[in-house]
Amino acid sequence: MTDPHAPTAASGPGPAPAHEQRVDGYGTVRIRPLDPAADAGTVHAWVSEERAAFWGMTGLTRDQVTEVYAHLATLDTHHAHLVTKDGEPAALLQTYEPGADRVGECYEVRPGDIGVHLLLAPAGPAGRQPGWTAALLGAITSYVLRGLGRRRIVVDPDVRNTRAIARFGRQGFTPGPEVVLPEVDLPDVYLPEKHARLAFLTRETAFPADPA
Numbered sequence: 001m002t003d004p005h006a007p008t009a010a011s012g013p014g015p016a017p018a019h020e021q022r023v024d025g026y027g028t029v030r031i032r033p034l035d036p037a038a039d040a041g042t043v044h045a046w047v048s049e050e051r052a053a054f055w056g057m058t059g060l061t062r063d064q065v066t067e068v069y070a071h072l073a074t075l076d077t078h079h080a081h082l083v084t085k086d087g088e089p090a091a092l093l094q095t096y097e098p099g100a101d102r103v104g105e106c107y108e109v110r111p112g113d114i115g116v117h118l119l120l121a122p123a124g125p126a127g128r129q130p131g132w133t134a135a136l137l138g139a140i141t142s143y144v145l146r147g148l149g150r151r152r153i154v155v156d157p158d159v160r161n162t163r164a165i166a167r168f169g170r171q172g173f174t175p176g177p178e179v180v181l182p183e184v185d186l187p188d189v190y191l192p193e194k195h196a197r198l199a200f201l202t203r204e205t206a207f208p209a210d211p212a
């Protein structure tokens with residue numbers, strides 16, 4: 001995945017984004033920390049849709065969604081972000097340290113690895129626009145690998161989520177093994193066992209022109 005557009009300085013009203021990038025032919029992408037309360041309506045609407053079943057939050061109330069992300073905001077190893085395109089919500093991005101997550105039990109974690117979960121916003125009235133998803137993922141990749149200074153992204157979509165697996169493949173991710181993520185049953189979080197297909201994207205593959 002190539003990215004010819006360098007990040008720009010944050011500007012404008014509202015919370016300062018962690019990343020801002022103008023992508024020709026697409027728009028301005030901003031990535032900022034998720035506000036569990038203020039963004040709850042947007043996130044709840046997205047995770048409640050049938051297409052988001054693999055996100056695992058279908059059926060939660062808005063208050064429960066707020067609680068989930070308020071808890072996430074207390075962690076040093078897991079972070080949630082709202083991604084916008086020209087000011088409109090475009091995706092929910094979660095990043096995490098694989099060594100502090102159940103995925104770390106399923107593959108050999110390397111220094112510089114970072115885990116990513118991504119939920120795209122539903123298509124607008126005009127439907128999906130050709131090339132827009134790739135442009136959005138390119139900006140997100142730039143933030144995760146360049147902005148955060150990481151060497152490799154790992155994703156773990158459900159094996160049944162063929163659309164997500166294909167999307168990552170088109171973005172240059174290398175398929176990894178099928179694994180079983182163990183159940184997590186803690187006072188603050190419950191995650192059922194998950195059959196996932198790992199995939200990886202290195203900085204060298206995403207941005208060949210970057211210095212080693």
